[in-house]
Amino acid sequence: GNSVTQMEGPVTLSEEAFLTINCTYTATGYPSLFWYVQYPGEGLQLLLKATKADDKGSNKGFEATYRKETTSFHLEKGSVQVSDSAVYFCALPTPGGGADGLTFGKGTHLIIQP
Amino acid sequence: DGGITQSPKYLFRKEGQNVTLSCEQNLNHDAMYWYRQDPGQGLRLIYYSQIVNDFQKGDIAEGYSVSREKKESFPLTVTSAQKNPTAFYLCASSLTTGSAYNSPLHFGNGTRLTVT
Numbered sequence: 001g002n003s004v005t006q007m008e009g010p011v012t013l014s015e016e017a018f019l020t021i022n023c024t025y026t027a028t029g030y031p032s033l034f035w036y037v038q039y040p041g042e043g044l045q046l047l048l049k050a051t052k053a054d055d056k057g058s059n060k061g062f063e064a065t066y067r068k069e070t071t072s073f074h075l076e077k078g079s080v081q082v083s084d085s086a087v088y089f090c091a092l093p094t095p096g097g098g099a100d101g102l103t104f105g106k107g108t109h110l111i112i113q114p
Numbered sequence: 115d116g117g118i119t120q121s122p123k124y125l126f127r128k129e130g131q132n133v134t135l136s137c138e139q140n141l142n143h144d145a146m147y148w149y150r151q152d153p154g155q156g157l158r159l160i161y162y163s164q165i166v167n168d169f170q171k172g173d174i175a176e177g178y179s180v181s182r183e184k185k186e187s188f189p190l191t192v193t194s195a196q197k198n199p200t201a202f203y204l205c206a207s208s209l210t211t212g213s214a215y216n217s218p219l220h221f222g223n224g225t226r227l228t229v230t
Contacts, residue, residue: 034218043118043204043221044157089156101147101172101206102219106156 002027004090006105013080014113021075021108023064023090033057033066033073034091034102044089047075085112116141120205120222127199127229135190135225137205144210146188147219150174151202160203163188164210192227199229 007022025033032051036044048057053068062077073090087109091102118139127133139146148160159172163182177196182188188207192199204224209217 036219041223043120043206043223044219045221046218049218094159101145101149101159101162101208104157106154 001095002031002092002103004092004103004105006090006108009109010111011108012111012113015082016079019077019080021088023073023075023105025071025073025092027092030068031092035064035075036089036091038087038089080112082112082114085110118205118207118220118222120225122225125225125227129229130194132194133192133227135203137188137222138186139207140186141207141220143207145208147206148180148190149204149206151204157204160190199227202226
């Protein structure tokens, strides 16, 4: 089945630092890929998505590029802020299509210090 | 504004009692889902429903039950058979377009259940 591997956290950075959170996947075919973000005490929100090789998803200064050759979808941001502190999840569809939900990585806790 | 409402935010129960978590959506979405979140384990799918009066087991359905009598509502019952019920429970919904890219999940703010 489909699976996602994310880098372990917590990741602690200073404000304005460059961020990379690694995500690699195992899947049949070329599924859509997603990054979700969870702020403290809340549910998950869709951050960005990509549907095919070399697509770049972007939102709120975050970017991720769908790399077929390395089966990766790493999340990046050029200058992080304290408000970016959250848990970030990489995800892809479970086999069967959109109505069957998503398979999530274990999440990476990001802590930004002022 | 459209969204998903989960209630209550915090729930406490004694061991051996069944408890029902509420999930309501006004997004007119066809599909609804229940996930369980534990520290360091990410999200795991409990049950999902694509249409009214139909639902399917996810990866960890044992000890849980659901119903889908209305499109807007998908309550989850945590039964006394669930061995480790203390967790954060998230409800989600999506359109069923056949493409996850075009119908990503929308989540509620979760219910934290503590069983002692």
